[in-house]
Amino acid sequence: MxxxxxxxxxxxxxxxxxxxxxxxxxxxxxxxxxxxREFSLFVRLSAADNSGLVRCVTCNxxxxxxxxxxxxxxxxxxxxxxxxxxxxxxxxxxxxNSYHGxxxxxxxxxxxxxxxxxxxxAVEALADMxxxxxxxxxxxxxxxxxxxxxRLKREKGL
Ligand SMILES: [Zn+2]
Numbered sequence: 001m002x003x004x005x006x007x008x009x010x011x012x013x014x015x016x017x018x019x020x021x022x023x024x025x026x027x028x029x030x031x032x033x034x035x036x037r038e039f040s041l042f043v044r045l046s047a048a049d050n051s052g053l054v055r056c057v058t059c060n061x062x063x064x065x066x067x068x069x070x071x072x073x074x075x076x077x078x079x080x081x082x083x084x085x086x087x088x089x090x091x092x093x094x095x096x097n098s099y100h101g102x103x104x105x106x107x108x109x110x111x112x113x114x115x116x117x118x119x120x121x122a123v124e125a126l127a128d129m130x131x132x133x134x135x136x137x138x139x140x141x142x143x144x145x146x147x148x149x150x151r152l153k154r155e156k157g158l
Contacts, residue, residue, distance in 0.1 A: 023139050031138040032080075038145035039084050040071035045152040047091040052158045057090035057110045058103040065158065070097045074107040074120075079127040084141060087115050088123050 021030065047054045048065040055062050056069070063069045072092025075082050082088040090110055096103045111120050133141075152158075 023142060028135045031135055031142065035084060035138050035142050038142055038149055041149045042145045043071050043089055044069050044091050045149060045158065048156060048158065050156050054091045056093035056096055058092055058096045058106040061093050063093055068094050070094055072097045072102055072107060074104060074111055075123065075127045079130055080133050081129055081131040082123050082127045085123055087111060087119050
């Protein structure tokens with residue numbers, strides 16, 4: 001196990017204290033992490049059938065929603081104005097998202113087929129503005145997506 005891998009692994013596991021903190025006391029950075037998790041759960045659950053199987057939007061491979069499936073972004077997550085925009089994301093397998101660098105071109109085609117070219121262009125324009133969110137809007141989104149995730153899990157029995 002090399003040092004780099006260990007470092008990445010540690011960062012991806014939330015600290016216990018962090019988990020216990022309530023939304024109201026969390027700062028922007030902590031809220032980004034929590035919202036990323038809820039938003040990813042929502043997109044993967046939305047795409048899942050009642051057995052929990054999800055098709056990767058860029059290579060069509062099928063995986064269980066909790067294993068080998070990730071949230072892929074067309075425009076990089078560094079653009080917070082579109083980081084949690086449903087027209088900028090899709091359920092993507094680990095191979096496409098990590099090893100193939102997100103397959104940006106294929107992701108764009110997928111989003112156009114789903115939402116239309118105008119919608120994708122609007123997302124691109126929004127990304128260019130690179131507006132950031134506020135802690136308050138992030139909190140609202142966490143609450144919204146937590147409720148949606150809960151409902152989807154119940155509806156699909158997952
Ligand atoms: Zn894939």
